[in-house]
Amino acid sequence: MLDFIYYPISAVLWFWHKAFGFVLGPDSGLSWALAIIFLVVTIRGLLVRPTIKQLRSSRKMQEMQPRMQEIRKKYAKDQQTQAMEMRKLQKEMGVNPLASCLPMLVQIPIFIGLFHVLRSFNRTGTGTGQLGMSIEETRNTSNYFFGVDEVQSFLDARLFGTPLSAFITMEKDSYRAFDPNGNVDFAQWNIVIVVLPLMLIASVLMHFNARMSMDRQKKRQAAQPKKKNATAQEDMMQNQMMMMQKLMLWVLPVFMFAGGFLWQVGLAVYMCANTSWMFVQQLLVFRKMDREEEEEKAAKIEAKRSTAPKPGAKPKKPKKDDGK
Numbered sequence: 373m374l375d376f377i378y379y380p381i382s383a384v385l386w387f388w389h390k391a392f393g394f395v396l397g398p399d400s401g402l403s404w405a406l407a408i409i410f411l412v413v414t415i416r417g418l419l420v421r422p423t424i425k426q427l428r429s430s431r432k433m434q435e436m437q438p439r440m441q442e443i444r445k446k447y448a449k450d451q452q453t454q455a456m457e458m459r460k461l462q463k464e465m466g467v468n469p470l471a472s473c474l475p476m477l478v479q480i481p482i483f484i485g486l487f488h489v490l491r492s493f494n495r496t497g498t499g500t501g502q503l504g505m506s507i508e509e510t511r512n513t514s515n516y517f518f519g520v521d522e523v524q525s526f527l528d529a530r531l532f533g534t535p536l537s538a539f540i541t542m543e544k545d546s547y548r549a550f551d552p553n554g555n556v557d558f559a560q561w562n563i564v565i566v567v568l569p570l571m572l573i574a575s576v577l578m579h580f581n582a583r584m585s586m587d588r589q590k591k592r593q594a595a596q597p598k599k600k601n602a603t604a605q606e607d608m609m610q611n612q613m614m615m616m617q618k619l620m621l622w623v624l625p626v627f628m629f630a631g632g633f634l635w636q637v638g639l640a641v642y643m644c645a646n647t648s649w650m651f652v653q654q655l656l657v658f659r660k661m662d663r664e665e666e667e668e669k670a671a672k673i674e675a676k677r678s679t680a681p682k683p684g685a686k687p688k689k690p691k692k693d694d695g696k
Contacts, residue, residue: 375516377485382516384411385489389522398522401531408486408536408638412645415482416653423475424657431661432467434592479646483639489516490638493526493537496549507549528552534562536638563637570640571632575625577647582620584654 388407389398396403439461447454462468495503495510505513515523527550529536535550540563548554632640 374481374485374488377481378489378516381411381482381485382489382518384414385486386517386522388414399525399529401529401536404526404529404536404638405531405641408641409645411486412642412649415478416646416649419475419478420653423653426473426475427654427657427661429467431592432465434589436461436465436467483642486642487635487639490537490636492516493518493523494535494546494549497543497546507554510549511552524552530558531637531641532562532566534558534566534637536641537636538563539636539639540564540567540633566637567632567635567640570637570644571629571635574640574643574647575629577644577651578628579621579625581647581650581654582617582624584651584658586617586621588658 385407388410389404392403392406392410393400396406440458443454443457443461447457492515493510495505495513496507498504511524511527512520513523514520515526518526526536535558538547538550538558540560542563544560547556547558551557628643635643
């Protein structure tokens with residue numbers, strides 16, 4: 373059904389496994405883990421420019437707020453004209469609200485696709501999305517871009533003694549598929565001590581990513597002139613924004629950590645690598661944007677200074693056109 377997502381994700385994963393397997397050995401758990409990490413590098417590398425555009429668009433949207441509030445107040449009883457004026461303002465400022473959502477929207481199908489591809493290495497389970505195959509069947513069935521040999525390599529590989537497609541709540545009977553002889557060389561606690569630290573790191577980084585954005589937004593809001601009399605609509609929007617901030621700051625990280633009980637070891641590696649990339653990228657981009665803003669402010673001050681009249685000189689008045 374979603375093969376157009378599963379095949380590209382498995383192809384990128386296959387490529388990086390071949391690259392790292394050549395150096396570390398194809399059956400090494402580390403080579404498989406690095407393949408997952410470099411899947412993040414590949415995807416996030418392609419999204420660097422859209423992400424920077426998203427952050428700059430968010431900055432412009434914040435700068436537009438006073439003018440947007442004026443439009444809402446002016447056309448409060450005419451929603452159609454209000455929408456038209458909003459679109460004009462967005463076009464004037466070069467803001468595309470839909471484009472700013474692209475980096476976040478792209479991550480959703482990738483997450484779903486990787487979850488499915490990793491789980492499909494072991495199809496012995498009988499739960500949701502599982503096929504109830506025998507050990508022999510699952511070890512001799514290809515998985516999208518991966519051939520039978522690579523499926524067996526993935527099942528036999530270990531990261532800190534734990535299979536990469538194992539997850540905390542998986543059925544105990546499915547453990548046997550991770551060994552060619554059906555022997556179990558790990559327990560549930562092995563999965564726990566690998567997955568939970570990774571998910572804790574990912575959750576904490578998600579929290580600090582949100583906090584970094586909020587702190588920057590508050591700093592920018594504090595620099596803007598405050599309105600004395602806010603409308604009911606503006607108060608409602610402010611309350612909604614505060615709720616969204618609390619959601620990003622606390623609720624989503626908690627949900628991410630809780631999701632660790634359902635996610636495979638490989639997916640936990642992906643989430644940890646993904647949030648780490650986001651944290652470093654956001655830190656660097658915000659510093660770059662702050663320098664750009666300071667340079668813009670300095671340029672504006674210099675422009676005003678160069679056009680201002682000299683001390684003691686009378687300002688020049690424009691000559692009137694007398695028609696001659």
